[in-house]
Amino acid sequence: MRITCPHCGARDRREFYYLGAEDYLHRPAxxxxxxxxxxxxHxxxxxAGATRxxxxxxxxxxxWLLVTRNTVTHEILGVRAVDGEATE
Incomplete structure (x- = not known):
């Protein structure tokens, strides 16, 4: 799987660390x-399907990147930096 970093271009997924669902961006008060x-x-x-x-x-x-991908096919549907810059 390759992820296109908005700053560095297309890279192998082994250069990246997976944290989890975008839910971590929505911390409660x-x-x-x-x-x-x-x-x-918890x-x-x-x-199964598209996730962010x-x-x-x-x-x-x-x-930090927000990657939209299909969990069934592993297709990368979009990538953007958490601060907003988009690719793909």
Missing amino acids: EDAAPAAWDAYL LRDNP DLWYHEQGCGA
């Missing part, structure tokens, strides 16, 4: 109810 924190920390969907995941370009520019 500090004073949120315990149920909101429980959902944020509850994850496992869909966080990847870190560990052996490259050090950017």
